[in-house]
Amino acid sequence: MAAFCVGVTGGVASGKSEVTRRFEALGVRVADADLAARAAVAPGSDGLREVVSAFGADVLDADGGLDRAAMRRRVFADETARRRLEAIVHPRVREALRWQCESAPGAYAIAAIPLLAEGGGREAYPWLHRILVVDVPTAVQRARVMARDRVEADLAERMIAAQATRAQRLAIADDVVVNDGPLEALDRHVADLDRRYRALAGG
Numbered sequence: 001m002a003a004f005c006v007g008v009t010g011g012v013a014s015g016k017s018e019v020t021r022r023f024e025a026l027g028v029r030v031a032d033a034d035l036a037a038r039a040a041v042a043p044g045s046d047g048l049r050e051v052v053s054a055f056g057a058d059v060l061d062a063d064g065g066l067d068r069a070a071m072r073r074r075v076f077a078d079e080t081a082r083r084r085l086e087a088i089v090h091p092r093v094r095e096a097l098r099w100q101c102e103s104a105p106g107a108y109a110i111a112a113i114p115l116l117a118e119g120g121g122r123e124a125y126p127w128l129h130r131i132l133v134v135d136v137p138t139a140v141q142r143a144r145v146m147a148r149d150r151v152e153a154d155l156a157e158r159m160i161a162a163q164a165t166r167a168q169r170l171a172i173a174d175d176v177v178v179n180d181g182p183l184e185a186l187d188r189h190v191a192d193l194d195r196r197y198r199a200l201a202g203g
């Protein structure tokens, strides 16, 4: 059981997936935020019951699951509704991530949390033992967003500006991977971190 959990965060296109893929290649389990988000409002869950009592049965599909498109329409352009939904869903997503992380096999496990700095930081995730930030200069980040998502510079800039700043992310970091070099450099850096985390986890 991996009672030792490491949260990995970073801005859009900073390289979080490249980093977590390398941990996985070393045999480390990575808790999946999408899975956690689905678990939070799975059919029969308390989360789904709360969503229905707040928004009505219109947000259910024919099988009794959450109709995500209907839910999106309901909260689109309605700030109060969106906040209400988030207040129900976010704490449950965090708990589902925690459960996945702590029940994973191995000395330690990783939870990939893109919006960790935006979503309450360390206080919202007291069960994380370390926070690893994937950091890149903004110019590199912009170039990667443009190349990967085929968007113009101004949209890439807005995507970056909508998130926490580098400084805000670095302020919550225990460990930092600077991902502005070749991917081979990332292999070495992740291998070093893996050794450190195994030692810290006592495995």
Ligand SMILES: Nc1ncnc2c1ncn2[C@@H]1O[C@H](COP(=O)(O)OP(=O)(O)OP(=O)(O)O)[C@@H](O)[C@H]1O
Pocket (backbone or CB within 6 Å): 010, 011, 012, 013, 014, 015, 016, 017, 018, 019, 114, 144, 148, 179, 180, 181, 182, 183, 186
């Ligand atoms: N060191 C690197 N050298 C070259 N390309 C890189 C490097 N790191 C990441 N990339 C590329 O940049 C893009 C973004 O990386 P990745 O998908 O890992 O970021 P992410 O932080 O998971 O992104 P998002 O949160 O937006 O999904 C990918 O196309 C990836 O292959």
